[in-house]
Amino acid sequence: MRSGVEQMIEFNQVTKKYRSQAALNDFSLTLPHGKIIGLVGENGSGKSTVLKLISGLISPTKGSVTVDGEPATRKISSRVSYLSELDAYYTFYTVGETVDYYKSLYSDFNQSKAEEILDYMKLDRSKKVKDLSKGNRGRLKIAVTLAREVPVILMDEPLSGLDPMVRDSIVKGLLSFMDYEKQTLIITTHEIKEIEPILDMVVLIKDGTLLKVEEVEELRIEQNVSIVEWMKQVYQDGGMGK
Amino acid sequence: MNPWWGQLAKEYRLGRGGAIGALIALFLYLGIGVYTSWRMGNPETFLAFCAFALMMHVLYMAGYMCVSLIREQRTLHLWLQTPLPAYKLLLAKLLNGWGALAFSLFIISAITLISGTMIVNLFELNPELTWPDVISTGVFIEIHIILIALYIGIGLTFLWAIYLVVSKSLGKVSGNVIGIVLFFFLPWLMSKWESTGLFDALFVWGRIDLNFSDVAYVAFKHVYIGYYFYHFLLALLLLFTASWLIERKVEV
Structure with missing residues (x-):
């Protein structure tokens, strides 16, 4: 495990409302640099909202979100690579054209790394995106997201809808293709058991409020519990801060 | 590669299908024109079909932007995640639409010119008509078709940006209602303003x-x-406002 000390992503008393519905409520959180962080919680707890706020795709109703001190607006995309939970792509492209498009857009896009990931994911460059299986579309999303050399990578449910074999290979791929020294990965997933081995830190959210933040190593060694067991425990206790 | 060129190329791919579809529709329409003209035994009927198709190009950009923006809406998070400012994203769409318009306009203009001078022979019908008249009138009309089409395309983009903002904050029904109300209200407001003395003094x-x-x-x-x-x-103002809304207010 790596030690991250530099404060990087900061939520300062953030409330996010969709119409009258609050997705996040007075949410404050500071995430350090250089870690793999799992964002966990029930459906509708606000996980995707947290990632969208960091990526600048939505703005807080109240409070502020910053990445390295810079407000998270659309412009933050130069520092943040975001993988959406949505199964939406430019279907008129082939796999190779999708990679070329990302290469043209982002100066931080590492083409050789992208090719390496495509090979690892066994994706055919010449295949049309619209003809790919859901699993392969998911792999392509991961490939173009990981190939960017940015400080922050956000992945919203990257394992959703994939079979166990693919999930396992993707989790291993995350380890292989991330730059631990320079990058932070924040990942939301319901497949907690599968990503648990690679997580440094876990953030638990419920109903738009932060329940608890914990170092995974501490859970394993000191409390001797898995993340799922810890989640159940915190939910039962009602979760009291960090 | 410059990111904007990449975006321009992507917009070309996004809009290509629609532009080809519009071209096929144009040829089908002209085919109906040829058939009608032949059935009526009147070559001038085909010229009327051509002239109508030419004039309808003022709506080309509106149609192009409509298709492009609706398709974009399905992958809005990808579009908004690009590092380009919103005005460049919109310009990439408008420029591609303009290219498609220019191509389609060139084709229909050539067909109109050929049918007007060779099939119908307007010079025989109107001995006073000269080539300079045909060319100067044609250029005047074409420039205005392009300008009006761009103008309508920008106006539609502005309405789309408002729709995105309103539908996210108040719901899709409200977004549609406000979009439709503005679609009718803004031209009315403009016509009122343009009939004032102040407008005359200024412009x-x-x-x-x-x-x-x-x-x-x-x-x-x-x-x-x-x-x-x-x-x-006004076009600049609409484009600027649409860009600002997309940059700051549109959410996914």
């Missing part, structure tokens, strides 16, 4: 007399540079 200047012959079918006898300037400013 009715720089008169240019048009010396088209009577047979050239151009209703305008003069135009005002100030009027073009006003519409240029």
